[in-house]
Amino acid sequence: MQEHIFSWGHTKRYNDFSSYFRNLFSERVQKVSIDAGFSCPNRDGTTGYGGCTYCNNKTFKPTYTNLKSPVGQQVQEGIRFFEKKYKAMRFLAYFQAYTSTWAPLENLIPLYEEALQHPKIVGLVISTRPDAVTEELLDYLAELSKKVYIMVEFGLESHLDVSLANMNRGHNFAKSVWALEQTAMRGINNCAHLILGLPDEDRNDWLEQARIISRLPLNNLKLHQLQIHKGTVMEKQYSENPEQFHLFTPEEYVELVVDYLELLNPKIVVERFVSQAPDDMLIAPKWGIKNFEFVAKVEKRLKERDTWQGKKFGS
Template sequence: MTADAQTNRNFPWGHQRRYNDFPTFFRRKFNERVQKISIDAGFTCPNRDGSRGTGGCTYCNNKTFKPMYCQLENSVTSQLEEGIQFFRKKYESIKFLAYFQAYSNTYAPVKDLRKLYDEALAYPGVIGLVIATRPDCLNNDVLDFLQELSEKYYVMVELGIESVQDRTLEAVNRGHAWEESVRALEETSRRGIHNCAHMILGLPGESRDEILEQADVISRLPVENLKLHQLQIHKGTFMAKQYADTPDMFHLFSVEEYRELVVDYLERLNPHIIVERFVSSAPADLLIAPRWGLKNFEFVAKVEKRLEERDTWQGRLFQKA
C-alpha cells in the first residue's frame, strides 16, 4: 500500500493517527473533556513496609509526579477541590476522574478503600476512578470490590508492571514476579475492570531486543491501555547512587534513539491496545538524567513524524499467537 493510500484510510482503531492514542479514545468514550485529578491518600507499598521488602523500587521517588496540592494533611475532598478548581477555570464543560496515584492504592483493607473511594466518587463532577497499584496488591476481596464499583462507574486499575523479565524485577527491588502481573491483567479484564500496564523502557540489563520482545509479550495479554516511559534517574533514589558509582550499568537513551525504539515497539504492539503515554517528565530539580528538555507533546510529535517518514503504524508487524 502506498503512503498516500495509507494516509487516506482509517486504521483498526477508527481514525487516521498512526497509533491507537488515548486522548482520541477518551473523547469518543465520554463525548466531553475528562481530566484526571491526582490524589495522595497516604498509602505505602509492600516493598517499603517490610511485607515483601524495604527501601522501595530502586528508581522510585514519588515526588517526581505528585502535584503540589497532593499533601497528606489534605483530605481526598480538599485535594479534589483544589485540582478541579484549576481545570474549571480553563474549561467550561469538563468531568473528572479521581486519580489515586502515589504508591500502591489498593494496599489496604477493603473497608478502608471503600471509605476513600466513596469520598472521591461523591464529589460533584467525578465520574470514576483511576487507581495506581502493584500486581501483588490485588487480592480477591479487592478485586470483588473493584468489580462492584466498575458496574456503576468508570474504574481503571493502573498496574506498575515495569518489566516482563523476572531478573529485572528482582534487580530493581520490585518485590513481585512477572506471573503476578499476568494474573492481575487477566483478572481485571475478566471482571470488566479497565486496566493499564505501566512499563519502563531501558531498565539496567535489558537489551534492545528484549525490550522489543516485551511488546510481543504484552500484546498477547488482555491489556487495554499502555503507559510507556524512558528510564530516568531521579534524585533521592537508590538508582541515583548506582548511577553515580557504576554509570556503565546504565544505557540512557538519547531523544532520537528512544524515538526509534518507540516506533519499533509500536510496530509490534497489538493494535487494540490504547497507548496513553510514551515518556515521563520529572521536575528539573529532581531529574539527574537524561535531561532532554522536551515536553510530552513535543516527543509525541516526533514519534508521529517518524511514523509517517517510515510509513508505518502500530501493529504493522503484530502477529497473533
C-alpha cells in the first residue's frame, strides 16, 4: 500500500527539520556552535540577576567551543570536528551561548561577519531572547538574509506570564509575540524554544500552547522536556520541594508530544522534541535514551494512533 504524502512533501507524519533542511540546501548542513562571550539581560542587571532558574549554559555547550578563541578560530575548529565524520557538507555558524544579540549593533556586526568569512559557512543561526533584539538589529539581519541563510532562535519557554515570572525570564509572552512578528515581517527565519513540564503547568496548558503558537508567524519549533540540571536555581527548588515538579517518563512525554503535534500548525517545522544534557550535569529525569531513539518512539506512536502533525489543527 502506498504511503500518504503529507502537505510538507513527504511520508513522515510530522514536518521534520532534517527533511526541510535537505530540501532547502540540497546537501548536508551542520550547525557549528560558537561562544562569543555574551551575557543575558536577566544576568547583568538590565532586567534581573541570576539568569533563568533552569539554566546552566554548560549543558548545551559543545567541547570544541572555547571562549578564549576568536570567532573565526571557533568556526574552523568546529568544521574540523564535523569533517572527521562527514566529508561533503556545508555549515551554519550557530551563536548559541547565552543571549547572542546582547550587545550594541556595532559590536555584533563584526562577530557575525567574521563567522561568515569561512567559505563553507552558508549562514547564521543566532540564539537569543525576545527582549534582546532591536528593530535596528533586525533590519540589519533582514539585509543579510538576502545573501545568506539567517535563523533567529528565540527562547520563549512558556506562553504563560506567571511561568515566565517564576523562572526569572524578565519578559512576558507579549514580548515573545512581538519578536516573532518583527522577524516574520522582515522575512527572517525564526524559531521558538518551549519547555514542556514547567511547575504549575499541566497538560491543558501545554495543549493550549500548541494552539496559541500555531496562530503565530513561526517557522521552526524546538520543544524539550523539563530537566533539572546541576548548578541551577531549579536544582535547589527541586531538592527542597520535589512535589512541585512532575518529571515525565519517556512514555508520558511521547504521548504528550503526539497530542501536541496533532494541534500544531502543519507549516511549522519541528526541529526537536527533547533536550539531552551531559550525564554528569543532569539530576532528573534520567531516561537513558538518545535523541534519535526518542524520535523513533514518537514516529512509532504517530503511526500506531494513525495521526500526524496538524490533524486537529484549528480545533
